[in-house]
Amino acid sequence: MKISIIGTGNVGGALATQWAKAGHQIFLGTRDLSKFDDKHLLQNPNTSLHSIAESAEKAEVILIAAVPQAVQAIAAQIKDFVSQKTIIDAMNSVRVKPEGFENTFEALKMLLPESEIVKCFNSTGFENMANPIYKGEGIDMFVAGSSKKGKEIAQKLSSDAGFSTCWDFGADDKAQLLEHFALSWINLAIMQGHGRNMAFKIIKR
Ligand SMILES: NC(=O)c1ccc[n+]([C@@H]2O[C@H](COP(=O)([O-])OP(=O)(O)OC[C@H]3O[C@@H](n4cnc5c(N)ncnc54)[C@H](OP(=O)(O)O)[C@@H]3O)[C@@H](O)[C@H]2O)c1
Numbered sequence: 737m738k739i740s741i742i743g744t745g746n747v748g749g750a751l752a753t754q755w756a757k758a759g760h761q762i763f764l765g766t767r768d769l770s771k772f773d774d775k776h777l778l779q780n781p782n783t784s785l786h787s788i789a790e791s792a793e794k795a796e797v798i799l800i801a802a803v804p805q806a807v808q809a810i811a812a813q814i815k816d817f818v819s820q821k822t823i824i825d826a827m828n829s830v831r832v833k834p835e836g837f838e839n840t841f842e843a844l845k846m847l848l849p850e851s852e853i854v855k856c857f858n859s860t861g862f863e864n865m866a867n868p869i870y871k872g873e874g875i876d877m878f879v880a881g882s883s884k885k886g887k888e889i890a891q892k893l894s895s896d897a898g899f900s901t902c903w904d905f906g907a908d909d910k911a912q913l914l915e916h917f918a919l920s921w922i923n924l925a926i927m928q929g930h931g932r933n934m935a936f937k938i939i940k941r
Contacts, residue, residue, distance in 0.1 A: 737893070740765055740795035742788050742810055743802030744774045746862035747826050751799060753866065754897040756780035765791030793817040797889050799857070800844070801826040807834040811847035819850040822886040824893075825911075826857040828918045841881075841911035854881030855911040856890040856902070859918045861925060861932045865897065868935070874900035875935035878917065880910040903938060 739755055741748045742765040756762045762780065765788040766772045772785060792798050792814035802810060804827050827840040837843035841855050856879040857865060868875045877899040879890045887904060894902035905914050917936075925932045 737761070737797055737889070738763065738795045739893070740791040740798040742791065742798060742800045742814070743806075743827075744772075744777060745801070747857065747865060748799065748801035749774055749777055750862045750865040751801070751826075751857060751893075751897060752777050752783065753780050755893065756783050758896040760893075760896065763791035763794045765789075788813045789817060792821075795821070797822040797824065797893070799824045799826060800840070801857070803827070803832070804829045804834045804840045805832050807837075807840050807843045808847065811844065815848060818848055820852065822852045822854065822883070822889045823848060824857060824886070824890050825853060825855045828858050828915050828922075830919070830922065839912055839915055841908070841915075845908065852881075852883035852886035852889075854879055854883055854886035854890050855905075855914050856880075856894065857897075859914060860921055860935055863932050864935050868898045868900075870935060870937075873937075874898055876900055876937045877902040878905045878914055878936075879903070880905040880907070880914040882907040901938065 738761045740763045741752045744764050752762050762783040764785050825841050829839050834843040844853050859878050877894040891902040924930050
């Protein structure tokens with residue numbers, strides 16, 4: 737798949753690396769090509785560096801893993817290139833919300849109404865995205881959104897990144913709940929001191 741990654745820090749960098757290893761073509765999108773800090777990502781296979789707009793134009797699916805307050809600026813740059821394309825929102829408004837919106841998912845739905853938007857890759861730490869294997873088994877991922885196509889793509893990319901089941905968390909109205917689920921991981925890992933090497937896995941009987 738051709739994947740644009742906007743926000744190439746902890747989360748974007750980990751997923752860019754996993755997906756490049758899995759054989760996907762990665763178009764990193766950065767706001768200033770001359771100031772791009774994450775040059776190590778260009779050593780991954782199938783990976784190239786572009787402006788934010790160009791990365792979205794070249795890709796079939798766009799992962800946004802930037803800071804929440806950048807959502808409006810990013811949407812303005814990609815809006816002409818993302819109609820009918822899947823956009824995966826990996827962001828959490830932990831301290832800062834996008835201005836005028838409750839969360840990034842709500843902002844993206846409003847600003848990019850013709851895109852297939854889902855929320856995924858937000859519910860665990862970036863270390864778990866770089867290596868989702870615990871005791872020989874993949875941890876679980878979760879996806880929310882009303883786009884069937886978007887969910888199927890996110891679930892495929894979750895599997896390609898090494899996760900086990902990518903659970904359907906529900907429709908658009910569950911995106912905020914999925915963000916609260918992420919805050920639950922942050923609470924356990926950081927506030928309660930269990931450490932970032934912990935993950936969610938569903939068991940059933
Ligand atoms: N860290 C985690 O474990 C984790 C896990 C799940 C979800 N999340 C969420 O994922 C998002 C990213 O987290 P992170 O830890 O990966 O952050 P990070 O390492 O600080 O990376 C943030 C990225 O956003 C880019 N950015 C900042 N302002 C921008 C703008 N105006 N336009 C375009 N790009 C801009 C930065 O680019 P520059 O390098 O140019 O500044 C950087 O690549 C956050 O919403 C966070 O809540 C984080």
